[in-house]
Amino acid sequence: MIPTITAFEDSPDRGRGLARDLRVRWALGEVGQPYNVRLLSFKAMKEPAHLALQPFGQIPTYEEGDLALFESGSIVFHLAQSRAGLLPDEPNARARAITWMFAALSTVEPPLVERSMALIFERDKPWYEQRQPMLEDRARKTLGALSNRLGDAEWIDGAFSAGDLMLIGVLFRSKPTGILDEYPNIAAYVARGEVRPAFQRAFADQLAVFTSKHPAG
Structure with a gap:
């Protein structure tokens, strides 16, 4: 059975690959799984049919048979x-790859997202100047620790895995802010992910969805 994922009908990122369905599309490509896409408007995302799949009214979702x-x-x-294709067979290596998936979402992503959101949405707020140094410090401490752990390795723990996919998916969203340029090994790590055919x-x-609605870009 071919699974179906949901994605933005008109993504606010203007096709820059920042929406989180990119990670799912990438994973599906890495494992060679064809899939269908159901595009949703912001209005449809808040309607009962979608809320039954995603109670917070977000994307992506994944449906395969009776699994949602x-x-x-x-x-x-x-x-x-x-x-x-995305997890090692050796039990300990598999467990470590899963750990890096959790680390990507629980440790690396929150300070990067908070920093990026403040840069976009809070610049005109009275608290911005006081709050931003703290956000910058948190993001750089996280990236510094990741940079130290990665070192000059090609991937985070042996061969490419779902741990790398999630880490790079998270890091890629901060690329437009320029902060990754401060960590050359992380920037190179993300670039290695970007050249993978599935990515x-x-x-x-994902870009094609946006350009189909905005042909002039």
Whole structure:
């Protein structure tokens, strides 16, 4: 059975690959799984049919037979467990890859997202100047620790895995802010992920949704 995912009908990121369905599209590509996409308007995302799948009214969701999932991390974890290609066979290496999936979402993503959201939405707020140094410090401490752990390795723990996919998916969203340039090994790590054929297909497919509605870009 071919699974169906949901995505923005008109993404606010203007096709830059920041929406979280990119991670799911990428994972599906890595495991060679064809899929369908159901595009949703912001209005449809808050209607009962979608809320039954995603109670917070977000994307992506994943449907396969009688299985319905939400949260990009959960969906990628399901794909990694149920198909070959994203988790090592050796038990300890598999456990470490899963740990990095959790670290990507629980440790790396929150300070990066908070920093990015403040840069976009809080610049005109009276508390911005006082709050931003704290957010910058948190983001850089996290990236510094990740940079130290990655070192000059190609991937975070041996061969490419779902741990790398989630880490790079998280880091990629901060790329436009310029902070990754301060950590050359992390920037190179993200670039290695970006040139993987499955990532390129996922990015192109997501971009195509936007350009189909905005042909002039």
